[in-house]
Amino acid sequence: MREREQIPGVLPASEQELRRRFLAEAHLVPGGDRISRCLQCGTCTGSCPVSYVMDISPRMVIALYRAGHIEEILRSRTIWICASCYMCTTRCPQAIKITDLLYALKRTALDAKLYPDRFPVYWLSKNFVRIVNRFGRNHEILLLLLYYLRRNPLGLLRLFPMGMALFRKGRVKLFPSKIKGVKTIREILRSAEALELPRDKQPVAYVEGMVGYRAVG
């Protein structure tokens, strides 16, 4: 922030880097560039079933992005609270893909390792991906176990009666099993990684028209 005050109108280097990464992610969302059309009407915030517990509302996310405060967005709980119900996307009068853009922000956050304090929801995402990469399918018990053990081990005790009730009804699969084609999953991961590597080395072209009010009208 101090740096910003020193040179008016110039983003600090860290913010410029976040912007570059976010734009690269948003660019990969078909229609992601429509973020520049935002009217700040607030329909997204009004439609969101969980905006009332967000520290930054969906409308403010776009305002902060425009104002050059991406780090503030990434440090908020907002992007990790979104439950992906797509109501904002459905109702946006400018057809902005808000949910998908929040996904792009989550990827930027994981990439830059910037998270909100005491709200490590990204563990769930990371563990989910680890399980799927390893077995080819998700395993509910393993996912919950990994998450709760780190976040809230006592919470497991509260879950126990419900887990037992489901178990008695035959609705718990105790052990994960690998799919036959787990090798193809590995191959997919390997070639995806090989493909993604150059992205970080090459500077992403600045996408004119995606930023701020310049693109409106």
Next chain:
Amino acid sequence: MEYLYYPGCSLESSAKPYDESLRAVFRRLGLQLTELDDWNCCGATVYMSVDETTSLAITARNLALAEQNGNRDLIAPCSACYTVLLKTNRFLRDSPELKQKVDHILGGAGLKYNLTVKVRHPLDVLVNDIGLETIAQAAKRRLDGLTFASYYGCQIVRPERGFDDREFPTTMDKLFERLGAKSAYFPLKTRCCGGMLMTTFPEVCLGLVKDLLECAAENDAQCILTTCPMCQINLEAYQKRVNKMFGTSYQMPIVFFTQLLGLALGCGELELGLHRNLIGLRMPLPAAAA
């Protein structure tokens, strides 16, 4: 008619009754349902938040496998799978850049996807392919006297307009009204249940679930019909905690729509996995005709 079936991870465990009842209903209607061999996780709402291209490629593996099975629609009963598979199709169609990348990645695993697979939800297939009349004729019993709240959840109708309205769908209401049941006034029919927030932010999610239960109960619904494994588990398994937190005493059965449809078609309770529900469906239904 023949369909390919993509059960998804939940239907292997917590949503087993959904899998059982869906298969039972299709059997009764004489439709062939072939499980996609060696399918993998669709990535749900989560994988996309870690890496987009890999997420699309992992999902596209299923679509590539489905394509090898000829020209059959792929049925995905879980809302998350349905929406993610549809989204993958759409992203790959809309962005040549992503398509090229995913092609390259799949190629590395010896697979190829030509964007020809149609992803369908079983509710859409049953009502729009098979038709209400055919189902009504196949029904062995009426559902008279039953009032239900039809809860679609968020992801089978959004983000894109699919087979029904995105905010006020009526497909499920029409289906069960045709079979004699009464659809309760339930304006929260596409309101989000919170999904994974039950794990990450339970205080909030329990509130969302309470709103849904309250709305259904106040409008005299005897059960909530759902199309999604996530909604079912949040509304059923966490009902006790909702009651504890809000001082309520809900005992609302949360039933997969295929379970009730199966009852109407004369399937047995075991066949439909009704014994697996934590809160039993206790309403008196007219007996099945022989």
